[in-house]
Amino acid sequence: MLPLVSARVGVGASFRKVALSTPSFASNQLAARAARTNLAAASKRAVQTQSLPPSAATEILNSQRVKRPSSPHFTIYQPQLTWLGSIANRATGGALSALLYGFSLAYLVAPGTFDSVHVVEFVAGLPDVVKYAGKTLLAAPFAFHSLNGLRHLAWDMTKFITVKGAYQSGYAVLAGTAVSTVALVLM
Template sequence: MMSTRALGLGPSLRKAAFSPKILRNQVAFRTAIQRRSVQLNSVPASSSVGILNKQRLLRPSSPHFTIYQPQLTWIASIFNRATGGALSALLYGFSLAYLVAPGTFDSAHIIEFVAGLPDVVKYAGKALLALPFTFHSFNGLRHLAWDSGKFLSLKGVYGTGYAVLGATAVSTIALVLM
């Protein structure tokens, strides 16, 4: 059983128990008297939308970009979501294109098209495909390690974050130079 000291209620309970009854009644009376009057106005539905839009413009935006220092953890999280979305969109886009026009998007035509490109475009394209794929793959392994209860300390989280970045850089360069 928890004591009032453990809960932090000791001073409040002592103050309430030992204050004179007349003083307790005056505090209750004062709080009952002081009330704010709230004015209600009926407005048509069209103007209520305008009022809400004006209020939304005055609200602050989410503060994480404006007040917090960028950290490896949230930058990696954002990049992981972006690479997952981009890779999914690429897979679904290519799959739908292959279903619509299988003669145009078969392997022979794609290899012929890529062979005709300049080397700079080939390397840039390989880098644009390899970077998100390798980062998302290694970060997925990092998340699997977290799910198994490993590397959950602050040191472990940053260590695995830098390991993911290093493995991503090395494997992206290796895939581009293949």
């Protein structure tokens, strides 16, 4: 019955070819013997081991870490707006947090020195150039971090998650940061 099916389907020649070209028992034996020889040779390879105390493991790892190269991403990848924005977002968030916690702790330690009356008097006595530079140093990270936070909220709502959308929103954050920084400094 098999030849009838193969004739109908058109695979009769393939069945004949397979039936005539099956490897013989002797060639299978040669292949099995070669595999056993390779396995025996591999198992006879000498691997030297030695017992070490657990404290030596830390020393070995530390010596290996010194020899490792640093992460290559800065040297082999082209800078992209997405990862530059991510780094800037983390840096601005950390800087703003450090400033807030620093001022809060200073106010707790010396409330008479860091109350709003003394801070306003101190800032009023500064030259205009220093005031504008200080306002810029505060306004730029604040504006960028705020607008980039809104960008991340949009991503959470699955908006602008394509590559084109990520770049468009990134450039919008940069433009918005520039406009907002100027507006905040001129207030």
